[in-house]
Amino acid sequence: MTKVDCESVCRSAMASEDGYVSDLSAEQVEAHLAECSNCRTEVRQLRTLANLLDGQKRRPRTESVWEHVEQHLPEALPTWSGSRVWRAFVVLGLFLFGYRFVEMIPDRHFGILFKLVPILLVIAAFSYLRENPFKINSQLTLEGSETK
Amino acid sequence: MIAREDTLGERSMMDDQAAIERCKAGDKEAFRHIVEHYQREAIGHAIAILGNREDAMDAVQEAFIDCFQALDRVDLTRRFYPWFYVILRNRCYKLASRRNKREMSSSDETEILAPAASVQPEETMLLEHAMLELPAEDCELITLRHLDGLSYQELAERLEVPQGTIMSRLHHARKRLRDKLARLSFNGFSGD
Numbered sequence: 001m002t003k004v005d006c007e008s009v010c011r012s013a014m015a016s017e018d019g020y021v022s023d024l025s026a027e028q029v030e031a032h033l034a035e036c037s038n039c040r041t042e043v044r045q046l047r048t049l050a051n052l053l054d055g056q057k058r059r060p061r062t063e064s065v066w067e068h069v070e071q072h073l074p075e076a077l078p079t080w081s082g083s084r085v086w087r088a089f090v091v092l093g094l095f096l097f098g099y100r101f102v103e104m105i106p107d108r109h110f111g112i113l114f115k116l117v118p119i120l121l122v123i124a125a126f127s128y129l130r131e132n133p134f135k136i137n138s139q140l141t142l143e144g145s146e147t148k
Numbered sequence: 149m150i151a152r153e154d155t156l157g158e159r160s161m162m163d164d165q166a167a168i169e170r171c172k173a174g175d176k177e178a179f180r181h182i183v184e185h186y187q188r189e190a191i192g193h194a195i196a197i198l199g200n201r202e203d204a205m206d207a208v209q210e211a212f213i214d215c216f217q218a219l220d221r222v223d224l225t226r227r228f229y230p231w232f233y234v235i236l237r238n239r240c241y242k243l244a245s246r247r248n249k250r251e252m253s254s255s256d257e258t259e260i261l262a263p264a265a266s267v268q269p270e271e272t273m274l275l276e277h278a279m280l281e282l283p284a285e286d287c288e289l290i291t292l293r294h295l296d297g298l299s300y301q302e303l304a305e306r307l308e309v310p311q312g313t314i315m316s317r318l319h320h321a322r323k324r325l326r327d328k329l330a331r332l333s334f335n336g337f338s339g340d
Contacts, residue, residue, distance in 0.1 A: 011319040018293070020300040020315055046319075048336055049326050052275070053294035059262040061188035065205060066180055069212045073176060 004028055006039050013043045017050065092125050164228040171219050179219075183212050186229055190236055195259050196291040197240040197284045198247075207243050211236040230306055237288075237307075244284055260291060271335060278328040286321035293318060 004024060009032040012022040016029070033040050096118055103110075170178035187208060194204035194211075214235050222231055258276045263269055279287050292298045292306065303318075304311045329337040 011315060014319055014322065015300070015315045018300060018315075018318075020311065022312075022315060045326055045337065046322050049322055049329070050294070052336075053290065055266065056264065056272075056275070056295060057262040058192045058291070058295045059258055059260060061191045063187070063191055063201075063205060064184065065187050065191075065209045065212060066183050068209045069183055069216075070176065070180070072209075072213050073179070073216055 004032060006032075006036060006042075009033065009036070009039055010042045010046065013039075014046050014050065017047065088125060088128070092121065095121065165224045168219055168222055168224060168228070171216070179216055182228070186232065187212070189229065190232070192260065193233065193288075193291070194236060194240050196279075197237070197288050198244055199280050199284070199287075201259055203243055203247070204240075207239045208236065210243075211239040214239065230302075233306055234308075241284070260295075274332055274334055275329070278325055278332055278334070281328055282321065282324055285317070286324060289314070289318055289321050290325060 008024060009029050012024040013029050013033065015022045016026065033043065099118055103114075164182065167178040167182050171182070190208045190211065191201075191204050194207045195201060198204050198207060211232070215232050218235065222228065256273075258272055260279065261272050261276045263272055279290060282290070289303065289307070292303055298306065300311045300314045303314045307314070309317075326337060
């Protein structure tokens, strides 16, 4: 429940003019504005500003970027299909599985570098696939594949 | 009347889908059509974030190159530009973070706003100057809302934040702009 104060009233008044329904009802906003001259002034100024901005248009642009873009386009599109990405992870998983078996061989000591191999491999795989392993992705889609 | 961004071009979603399919098959000419169709809109959006034409051109160029490399990830059932805008926005803010200060154009002409018959050129210049003095996020939000006419829902999707956040941010951005205009003695905001 939004508290009815000057800030929330002015915010809601402007939002309703933009077609957005906020937490405060129109009656709450009107009742506050009827009593508070500061808010009436604030909303009037912001309305004037909104009308001024609505009356503006973007300056038409004439520039072209194609020549520069064309020079820097790769010869072929990279084919990062989902299956290919998952295949890379499957290969990595199998390798790590095998690594674990080798590691479990008794009386064999391969040294510190051998122990770093899986970490380096995982870092290399995420870098190669340009994935951020720490990104929280609740939609279970590959990074960069979500569209807006 | 708010200008809708959809009216900026006649190109339909179907045209974009066909062009993207051709791009994926290696047709760079098809990508040229996409670039040439959206570049003007993209430059306008980039200037609102970066504050000057030169940086905006760099960001747009880089964004189109990123876009080409990511074309196989585009969802063909959705409109192209909102997807591209996320790439462009990332590029702009990356570039902005490399610049310590937001550099404004030194030109005598406006970069964001078109001269309007109903408004004095000096007033348009003053308004744009005040907009460019705002933080980049404020200027971006105000231009998307008022010049492109995006709804709160569209803004929320475009900027990846909830609609309530859009309401709050837009309110504060307008207040900051109003205060800047008052300081510049802009007609209608100075005396109150």
